[in-house]
Amino acid sequence: MKRKVVSASTAIVVLSAFTLAACSNTDSKGAATDASKTSEPKVIPKIHIYQNTGALNAKPEGSVPEKLEEMKKMYIDKLGIEPSTIVPPQGADAAKEKLNLLLGSKDELDTFQGNWDDYASKGAIIPLNDLLDKYGQDIKKAWPKEAWDYMTDKDGKIWGIPRGMPATHYPLWIRTDWLKKLNLQMPKTLDELEAVLKAFKEKDPDGNGKDDTIPMMTDLAGIKNALLGGFTEHGNSNWIDPADQKVKPMELAPGFKDFAAKMADWYQKGYIYKESFAKFDPLELLKTNRVGTSSMWYSRITLLFPQVKPNLPADANYEMIQGIQGPKGKLMTATPGSTTAQLITKKAKNPEAVMTFINHQYQDIPTNSLNAAFGTNWNYVGNSKFDIELKNKEITYAGEYWLSLATAIETKYAFQDPIKKMHAEYLNKNLLKLEVAKMPVDATIMYDKKALQDNVPTLGDIDRLRNEELVKFVTGARPIAEFDKYIDQLNKAGLDKWIAEYTKQYNEKKKK
Known part of the structure; x- marks a missing residue:
């Protein structure tokens, strides 16, 4: 036979x-x-995911094994693709080190999240134009042109799938129940805000009889993004000096010294939390019922406050301070789009499968993405495809295969869960309201990081000085009287080359 x-x-x-x-x-x-x-x-292609998107934040230890296996089988049956996840170690530095080791080894790795301009120049990732055209049409439709602009190099190559777009991430939040208790109005100016902070510090609004109130919880990014706009014309941004038309850092802008002095004054008076520029846990701080305002990343309130609210006084509440102005206008500076993206590695054996897998999560928005995030532990509320709820508070599938955790999806649904509702409302009603903040002068310019490093050899030293010395001024470790000496330090560190390279790139890219 x-x-x-x-x-x-x-x-x-x-x-x-x-x-x-x-x-x-x-x-x-x-x-x-x-x-x-x-x-x-x-032959079932296998894709290897480095899950550093933030999808595992709610359950860092990962899924219950059998639930993860159920999700894997679902994707095999539906897409003919087998996903496999590499869970990063805890801590940003450790996670990045692990990623670099994977990229430099023979271990399989197909996709991860990162800034594409950091990895394209190293030959670690591939351009996605053809893959998007063939397998990513739903991804392309989900994002506006502005988001794709940040993914595209000067030659038209698209290097990543966007994570976000220009947004407002640093509003000021305030305890409105404390305002009511102290018979204070919502502040509309910087001076009025200072008066509120003073009252919060001195009048014991938490009622514990101790001098331990924290008028403002913040950090370095917080004071720059939430407050600097009230002191300088462009806020947390480079600026164009009209005297010579050169791009210069914000430290040289009129008003920056006044900003540093005011922050130092607030810190000395106890208005700013003493550990703001060291490591601290915002959740633990909110639990103490001592925080009057926050100027940190928005989710420090929208995600954390609802978790502790049941253990605070019944009327405890944080609301955004709307329309507040300083001497130079709006306090908040918007965050421009970034190069953060979902990337596909050069050593990926099945890049078509990776793109197909991600594209599936952009189909039937937000259903497929929510399945990737929560498995079967969710459903829609009512007849709309917007309001959702979790079926069970106990998380068994952690979201290892969720690669569409991004603004284009996050603004398409809202939780009816009281713990998640505040966050969803901010995403849907406030995150993209750019008119409430200042936009950086060079928001649409994607500077060539490699050229900056090559042409400004002391770039790292300059960046370090800018961060460290501002913290010293604010905390009183360095007197404001030495601000001019600080500028001299920057000049000696090579600020002239910094200005020259930024100006050159700005002018070149502005013409395009």
């Missing part, structure tokens, strides 16, 4: 057609049917 022989060409078809082979169950005549009659197993 003759044995059936499978030709080499037929084997290649079976091995390469991962989507067709996995999804086709028809009995139509052709290659698929012929292959099914052989003993050759279906």
Whole structure:
């Protein structure tokens, strides 16, 4: 009896057609049917995900194994793709070190989140134009042109799938129950805010009889993004000096010294939390019922406050301070778009499968993305495809396969869960309201980081000085009287080359 022989060409078809082979169950005549009659197993492409998107924040230890296996099987059955996740170690530095080790080793790694301009220049990732055209049409439709602009280099190559777009991340939040208790109005100016901070410090609004109130919880990014706009024309931004039309850092802008002096005054008076520029846990601080205002990243309130609210006084509440102005206008500076993106590595064996996998999460928005995030532990509330709720508070699937944790999806649903509702409302009603903040002068300019490092050899030293010395001024470790000496330090560190390179790139890219 003759044995059936499978030709080499037929084997290649079976091995390469991962989507067709996995999804086709028809009995139509052709290659698929012929292959099914052989003993050759279906080839299921496997994709290796470094899950550093933030999807695991709610359950860092990961899923219950059987629930993760259920999700994996679902993707194998639906897409013919087997996902596998690498969970980063805790801590940003450790996670980045692990990523770099993976990229430099022979270990398999197909996709991760990072700034594309950090990795494209190293040859670690691939451009996505063709993959998006063939397998990522739903991803392309989900994001506006402005988001894709930040993903695209000067040659038109698209290097990543966006994570976000220009947004307002640093509003001021205030305890409105404390305002009511002290018979104070919502502040509308910087001076009025200072008066409120003074009252919070001196009048014991938490009622514990101790001098331990924290008028403002903040950090370095917080004071720059939430407050600096009230002192300088462009806020937390480079600026164009009209005297010579050169791009200069904000430290040289009129008003920056006044900003540093005011922050130092607030810190000395106890209005700013003493540990603001060291490591501290905002959640633990909020639990103490001592925080009057926050100028940190918005989710420090929207995600954390609802968790502690049940253990605070019944009327405890934080609201945003709307429309507050300083001598130079709006206090908050918007965050421009960034190069943070979901990337596909150069060593990916199945980049088509990676793009297909991610694109599926952008289909039927937000349903498929929510499935990737929560598995079967969620449902829509009512008849709309907007309000959602979790079925069970106990998380068993942590979100290892969620690669669409991004603004284009996050603004398309809202939790009815009281713990998550405040966060969802901010995302949907306030995150993209750019008119309430100042936009950096060079928000649309994507500076070439490699050229900056090559042409400004002391770039790292300058960046370090800018951060460290501002903290010293604010905390009183360095007197404001030495501000001019600080500028001299920057100049000696090579600020002239910094200005020259930024100006050169700004002018070149502004023309395009």
